[in-house]
């Protein structure tokens with residue numbers, strides 16, 4: 347339902363051209379939670395703001411439900427934008443208005459009748475769990491509560507799409523988790539498609555169905571979140587996954603690790619499994635079939651969406667050819683083997 351085709355954006359800064367986005371192609375299905383991950387300056391905010399043309403791409407197409415927004419008149423675009431809500435890292439609430447009044451604002455601007463506004467705000471306050479904070483001003487609310495107000499305000503126009511720009515980046519881990527839960531609930535209950543951008547893989551892991559990685563304005567890869575974690579195609583994604591899942595090797599092993607093979611050293615491999623597989627049958631098979639020694643260094647199981655993803659780091663020693671044969675043997679299976687080096 348949201349489709350970006352060859353979207354590029356450049357900014358002219360003095361005499362320099364800054365490329366924020368370059369040839370982005372992206373498809374987001376209705377009803378899903380889609381995450382875009384990238385470091386600071388990667389182009390995430392520019393990409394998000396391209397979806398409602400708050401930032402007009404220099405070239406390309408932004409198509410929502412078969413309508414190319416780039417071709418709409420200013421008035422038609424305003425109309426369309428009403429169906430796209432947005433929330434921000436720093437909440438953007440009016441300090442002089444209570445929670446209730448902040449949520450009411452977009453409806454006041456549309457000249458909705460008072461009774462309808464009253465009714466709508468009350469039910470939104472309930473949805474975001476702030477019924478008892480209606481009369482509180484932003485400075486009387488925690489960060490998480492402020493973001494709840496901002497979410498309620500974004501929902502007043504009954505959007506089909508919610509754009510979230512680092513919505514949890516200013517929050518502590520506990521509030522982050524509760525806001526992510528709320529976004530998930532809104533997605534399921536109201537069938538709102540959510541596009542969120544973040545520099546934190548953890549956020550992606552918690553609520554996204556699909557995610558893409560943005561790097562220097564380019565889309566590096568896009569996949570289901572499980573596959574992004576289990577089979578990252580690029581080095582950049584792999585590094586982000588390892589950081590998010592705390593897959594760093596134990597200090598002692600890390601110190602000994604060398605990139606080149608050596609007769610006295612054994613091969614260090616990380617096996618990744620998805621679903622109900624376990625590493626044990628694989629290890630037993632490899633030991634028996636290829637007559638090699640396998641020593642388990644580290645094992646983690648992560649729950650990602652509804653799947654279990656297992657990571658097992660093993661030290662393989664024995665005949666060089668036998669080890670190569672063992673790795674070749676598992677290649678066609680769903681298990682991935684990543685050579686980390688030699689210890």
Ligand SMILES: Nc1ncnc2c1ncn2[C@@H]1O[C@H](COP(=O)(O)OP(=O)(O)O)[C@@H](O)[C@H]1O
Pocket residue numbers: 357358359364365366384385386387388389390391392393
């Ligand atoms: N209005 C602007 N004028 C000039 N350069 C901009 C503007 N907005 C963003 N940029 C540049 O575009 C790049 C991407 O920025 P942005 O989309 O904000 O990245 P992110 O949200 O991933 O941190 C950066 O190099 C940034 O400096």
Ligand SMILES: [Mg+2]
Pocket residue numbers: 390391392512
């Ligand atoms: Mg940004």
